[in-house]
Amino acid sequence: MFTNWTIGRRLMVGFGLSALALVAVSALAYYNLSRSIEDAHWVQHTQGVRAKLAVLSSDMAEILAAERGFVITGNESYLDSYKALKQEAFSTLKDLRANTADNAAQQERLTELTPLIAATFGETDKVIEARRTTGPEAAAQLIAAGAAMAQINRVKAIVSESEQEETSLLDERRQTADTAATTTRTVIFWSGILGTLWIIAIGIFIARSLSRLVDQINAAAASLASAASEILAATSQQASATTEETTAVRQTAATILEVRQTAESASRKTRAVAELSQRAADTAESGRKSVDNTVRSSNSAKSRIEALAERILAFSEQAQAIADLNETVGELAEQSNLLAVNASIEAAKAGEAGKGFAVVASEVKELADRSKEATAHVRTIVVDIQKSAQAAVLAAEQGVKAADEGTEVARGSGEAIGVLSDAVTEASQAAQQILAAAEQQETGIQQIALAMQNIEQSSTQTVAATQQVERAARDLDQLAKHLTSLIEIVTRKRADAGTRSVLRRAS
Numbered sequence: 001m002f003t004n005w006t007i008g009r010r011l012m013v014g015f016g017l018s019a020l021a022l023v024a025v026s027a028l029a030y031y032n033l034s035r036s037i038e039d040a041h042w043v044q045h046t047q048g049v050r051a052k053l054a055v056l057s058s059d060m061a062e063i064l065a066a067e068r069g070f071v072i073t074g075n076e077s078y079l080d081s082y083k084a085l086k087q088e089a090f091s092t093l094k095d096l097r098a099n100t101a102d103n104a105a106q107q108e109r110l111t112e113l114t115p116l117i118a119a120t121f122g123e124t125d126k127v128i129e130a131r132r133t134t135g136p137e138a139a140a141q142l143i144a145a146g147a148a149m150a151q152i153n154r155v156k157a158i159v160s161e162s163e164q165e166e167t168s169l170l171d172e173r174r175q176t177a178d179t180a181a182t183t184t185r186t187v188i189f190w191s192g193i194l195g196t197l198w199i200i201a202i203g204i205f206i207a208r209s210l211s212r213l214v215d216q217i218n219a220a221a222a223s224l225a226s227a228a229s230e231i232l233a234a235t236s237q238q239a240s241a242t243t244e245e246t247t248a249v250r251q252t253a254a255t256i257l258e259v260r261q262t263a264e265s266a267s268r269k270t271r272a273v274a275e276l277s278q279r280a281a282d283t284a285e286s287g288r289k290s291v292d293n294t295v296r297s298s299n300s301a302k303s304r305i306e307a308l309a310e311r312i313l314a315f316s317e318q319a320q321a322i323a324d325l326n327e328t329v330g331e332l333a334e335q336s337n338l339l340a341v342n343a344s345i346e347a348a349k350a351g352e353a354g355k356g357f358a359v360v361a362s363e364v365k366e367l368a369d370r371s372k373e374a375t376a377h378v379r380t381i382v383v384d385i386q387k388s389a390q391a392a393v394l395a396a397e398q399g400v401k402a403a404d405e406g407t408e409v410a411r412g413s414g415e416a417i418g419v420l421s422d423a424v425t426e427a428s429q430a431a432q433q434i435l436a437a438a439e440q441q442e443t444g445i446q447q448i449a450l451a452m453q454n455i456e457q458s459s460t461q462t463v464a465a466t467q468q469v470e471r472a473a474r475d476l477d478q479l480a481k482h483l484t485s486l487i488e489i490v491t492r493k494r495a496d497a498g499t500r501s502v503l504r505r506a507s
Contacts, residue, residue: 021198025191032184039177045099046170049106050163052096057159059089060120060152067124067148071131071139079128086121093117096162105165109158116155123148222484232473235466242466246459253452260445267435267442274435277428284421288414295411302403309396316389323382326375333371340365 063085070078093114100106127148131139143149343361 015202018195018199018202021195025187025195028187028191029184032180032187036177036180036184039173039180042173043170043177046166046173049096049099050166050170052092052099053159053163053166056089056092056096057156059085059092060117060155063089063120063124064148064152067127068143070128071136071143074131074136082124082128089117103165103169106162109162113155113158116151116158120148120151120155123151227480229477232470232477235470235473238466238469242459242463246456246463250456250459253449253456256445256449256452260442260449263442263445267439270435274428274432277430278432281421281425281428284417284425287417288421292414295407295414298403298407302400302407305396305399305403309393309400312389312392312396316386316393319382319385319389323379323386326378326382330372330375330379333368333375336368337365337372340368 063082066078066082066085069075070082093110097107097110100110123142127139127142130142340361343364344358347355347358347361
């Protein structure tokens with residue numbers, strides 16, 4: 001099973017077992033040391049309790065001495081000492097109760113001591129009061145009664161029992177502490193020896209494992225050196241090919257960039273042509289609408305001129321009627337003039353009786369003359385009107401012909417503009433299609449340029465990675481050679497060690 005383990009696993013197992021043994025030894029030593037420290041603490045604790053008990057016993061004796069000193073001398077300084085000792089006794093009793101909380105027997109004794117000490121102080125207080133109020137004889141009688149002494153003796157007996165128990169506990173705890181210290185020393189000593197032997201055994205196991213692995217590592221190192229050389233050669237060729245490929249990709253990317261710039265320029269020009277075509281189409285459409293309007297206006301003008309010519313003809317006919325009527329009026333004026341002349345002749349024949357009629361005849365003649373003049377004037381006007389009407393009719397006819405000709409020309413222009421508009425519209429649509437195709441081409445070229453940039457970046461990264469692989473292969477080759485040299489050194493040392501061992505045995 002161990003032969004299939006790797007060197008790292010063997011080292012890990014060896015050092016792990018050593019560390020486990022060290023932890024076990026340390027834990028055992030720590031446990032014994034903790035017990036020793038705890039036992040030492042309890043020994044110190046017991047000594048402290050014994051010291052408190054000694055202080056309590058001493059305080060009770062000094063209290064009795066202070067009482068008798070006051071009774072004998074009456075000096076108040078004894079009472080100061082008495083009061084201080086009294087307070088110290090109660091304080092010591094309180095400390096003892098706290099320090100022996102884990103000892104039920106000691107707690108029972110302290111419970112018995114508390115009323116005894118209080119009764120003792122009661123008796124001593126009576127003696128002191130009797131000395132103050134009655135005198136030394138009364139106080140001496142109370143002392144001779146021995147009540148306080150009996151209480152103090154009982155207190156001392158209980159304190160002595162407590163001291164004996166604490167002494168017994170102190171002996172037990174000292175013995176336990178000594179045993180723990182001896183055990184700790186024994187554990188540390190044997191643990192050190194066994195640990196050293198264990199580490200030596202682990203070292204021998206690892207050394208033998210390493211020795212068996214050296215030959216395997218030597219063979220693997222030789223294979224590694226050969227493979228590293230082959231990898232280095234292949235990596236160098238790949239690095240050279242990748243560099244050439246990167247150069248070609250960069251040239252292609254530069255060419256595509258130029259094509260992209262050309263496509264962008266063509267797209268801008270195509271967009272401008274499309275805009276111009278659209279404007280031309282709009283202008284042609286506007287021209288066609290203007291021609292249509294012109295045709296409609298020409299037709300309307302023709303209709304109006306024809307209507308005007310008809311009205312002028314009607315006016316000419318009316319003027320002719322006026323001329324005819326004027327001829328009639330002229331004839332009537334001529335006849336009226338003849339009648340007036342005849343009337344004047346008849347009036348002259350009548351003499352005085354015909355004077356009034358002669359005046360009327362003269363007025364009629366004058367009116368007839370004016371009518372003739374007016375008729376001649378009207379005739380002249382009518383002739384002028386007829387001439388003007390005829391000229392207007394001729395002009396209207398010429399205007400109708402001109403309108404017809406203008407309509408035909410405008411219609412022809414409209415048809416030509418319509419054809420031009422259709423051609424311009426088709427050109428505009430073609431320009432829009434070309435613009436869409438150019439934009440798609442520009443988008444495609446941009447995508448191709450972006451792809452070439454990505455390819456260029458990838459090629460650059462590939463070159464960098466190939467160079468890193470080449471460096472790693474070169475380092476691996478050097479490492480394999482160095483490992484081979486180290487294994488040769490180790491093998492040489494093993495051979496030297498084996499030779500020295502054989503010589504040592506031979507000697």
